[in-house]
Amino acid sequence: MASSKPEECTVCFNNYDDLRRPQSLPCGHTFCSQCIEDTIKNVQLICPSCRTEHSATAATQFPINYGLEELIKNIKSMQLPSVGAVSVKPGQDRTRGISKKLRSVVQEHKSSISNLISECEEVLSQLGKYQGQVRGWKTQHHQLQDKLFDLVKQNKAALKLLEQEDTSVVNMTTEGEAGKKQLQIMLECLDTVNTAQEVVTTINEADQYNVEAEDWIQKCQELFPDINTVCTSVKVQETIKNALDLVVMETGDTDVPSFLEESGSTIMEKVERITGEISLKTLTVDHLRGMSKNFKRLVEAGLVLGVQQDQHVLRHSKITLQDGQLYLHSLQHQTPPTHAHTIQVMEVMKALESSSSRIFLDLAWPGSTRGRLHIQLNTDTLLAKQFMLLCTGQQQSGSSFLNTKLLGVWKKGEPGECVRGGDYQYNNGSGGAPLLPHQHDLQYQKSGRAGAVWSWWEPCSDKSTQFGITTRDCTPGSQWLCVFGEVVSGLDVVRAAVNHSDISKVTVVDCGVVLTL
Template sequence: MDNDKPEECKVCFDNFDEALRRPRSLPCGHTFCTVCIVDMIKNSQFTCPNCRADHNTLAVTDVTQLPINYGMESLIRRLKGVSFKPAQTKAPTKPPQDGPKGISKKFRSLLQEQKNNISSLITACDEKLSQLGKYGKKVKHLKTEHNLLEDRLNGLLEQNKAAKELVEQEETSVEDMSTKGEEGKQQLQAVLECLETVNSAQEVVMAIDDADQRSVVTEDWIQKCQEQFPNVNTVHTSVKVQESIGLALEMIPTEAAATAAPLHLGDSASTIMEKFDEITTNKLTVDDLGRMTEGVKRQVEAGRVYAVHQDQHGLRSSRITTQYGRLYLHTLQSQPAPLHAHTIQFTDFVGALDCSSTLVFLDLGWAGSTRGRVHIRLSPDTPRGRQFTLLCTGQRGHTYANTNFLKVCNKGREGECVVGGDYQYNDGKGGAPLLPDLQGDYRVSGSAGDVGCCYGGDTRGVQFSISTRYRSSWLIEVFGKVESGLEVVKAAVNHSNIREVTVVDCGVVLTI
């Protein structure tokens, strides 16, 4: 090989350039022009022409999978720069011509600008082709996964078909056996009539003989029924196949959810693979919410961000929403997050027993609509405050959501307050505490907006009251204060039937 001309490809002997014949390196380290490498790939002869190293096992399908030798390009540019320098001699030299004769400096500048632009576009094309090559591999992988799923689904269908055939055979056997039983029963009835109408000894002997024969046949039929039914293999196979297919169908989302196009977090400056990773990776972190980029904000506003929790109550999820610059973590619901939701572990927000946030909310509604949101600032150092948070988040399995208000005390007078919180029976007789000891250092007050306890016993320890009017002579132990939305509570008190007022939803305000 001629190593005196590093600027030329050792296959086609054309000079490298920054357009079609960009230098690219093979895994063995030798460099050839892009055109020649494309020919190698097309001809399935991906062997280094220099050292004969076999690269066919790499399964390279696109030239953009091979790196550009930027060092070689830099060397060539330097060599070109040296070759155009005038020789240093004593004789005066003629200044080099600045481009072809007859072309003005302005046009030469325009030509150079266009050359630079085209070179930049070629580089951008290379980068995008490289991204497309990587993305193409991901798409092929997705197709492979769909083929595997299709095979598994076809396997389930074959199992269902086989089980169905077994059931149909069993159905035929039952019908045949039932037909024989009906015939035998009719014959027994005929024998019984004969036994009742015999008039001679000979008839008696014949009737008894016939009865014995019918009895043997019937007893044999009864024994066969006992032995043959139910067919253990048929019933077991049918039940198990139905269970398997049923579980698979439960995981299939509704048509709308399955075909909905998810919003990606990337913007126009993101690469193809960055967008792909953001679409296929549905997990967010608390830090992502804290930074609240435009992409994350769009997801939250579109209702696509959920907290998920797995415990003894099963897989549950809670919505994360935003309103007036605040982030809300809603109470846990006994259902998984939607298919295209971005998820965060619920425990990333909430600890095992209490929540770091002391601001909770109740959404109140009546007459078929939600009327407003009530924000309550709790005392986190009190057991009742922590318990109230647990019932707003639902992490212990119980929640204030879908409970109704129970009664209004002192309506229209000083000390007016509303009572609610019976998560058990929703009639005022329930509401067992979630924490073993609710004793604590509570302040005593009767101010409007105070949230306090109603009962100290074990049976109704989670019921609460919200004061709407002050009364000095009627004081309660307070563990929270309405921070905003007291007007919603007052409107609820004035509703014609307080039992129609419902806590439509509840949760905590996130502070991240």
């Protein structure tokens, strides 16, 4: 029979208290936390009243019934005082004998204690939620452990097959060595025969050993390799290697980034922050597009990298954020940070194919601060695609505009003024071999406006990566041919470089692509 007392749990009939707090299930029924915990089995909970099934791993997943706790407090306050208690008449001031100043001190302490109690309740609530999360993880680990045991069983089965195969190989090797030795003896005997009878006898014996050797060779061809043994071994090895590589990669990095140690966060906020960072370990283009708070923190901390595997060499590039704009820098051979979160450069570049293709060059020279210019490329042209490759360093050779110099200024101070650069090979104007095969049917634009980016030599030249940037409008009627891009911002940086006393001191100190996804 269910209890009719609101202060009692209808399952165990114990009064609700600090250990047995009333908690409400989604179906609306309330029970003490201990009974709910005891009822949970196999991630399932059945309501003792209505038999409704609920998914749960811990009682802490269900909310405290604060209304019922308040009701219980009111009921207790209306009960008669116990024997020996000092009664206070209505209207009697309990603190009548205390000075106003002391009453103020008492009130301050009461307020402080009340605030501390509230903080304790909040932390206890956080601990309850965290305990539920921890128990959920424990369940998942048990499930993963079962899978690992299955993997160990598969590994043992593969070892058993390999042991059998090894024994078979040893037996066949022993048999083959014996056969080979007999053939060598027959070879020596044939060199020493003196009579016809010896010849016939030796040849007959040799033919027998020949047949046995041929049978042995045929048998080896049929028996080895055992397909089942080889396939099982390779598959199990690959599965275990992949699992171990993942464990080493994820658990080997134990230092927590400083921005995860911020104070003022609740326990569960920290848990969500940490799990969010781990889920971002391997990034996709969608992460770049979404720009979540966690992702932004990673970029600002320098922990987001683009990576590219070239045969046995892994190269990486920085991804930075400036004025709300993401930039992918040129690939380089450098050791990545311990907590790097990576994305494939090829995936990023593929996404850029359907959007604008804008690159950046950072110029610097002695006595100046670096300046950045943005160039919008016409990627329908081969020269633009080649220019993009040299800004990102995607070629396996690692060829890049990084650390190249401007080679000269033409028509300085006059209409049509322009600068030349792009010799990634020798940095003196004698290099600039094409990275892509020339296509004669490509159509290029013409322009006489300042900001035009064009091929200094013919597209079919052996120096086709060298480029020109116009810094002053040409005279009317004059135009540059083979234009494949335009400076959309930072032309003032190039003009400042033109006015430097030695243009060869102006260097491309950084380059890459603007991530407009």
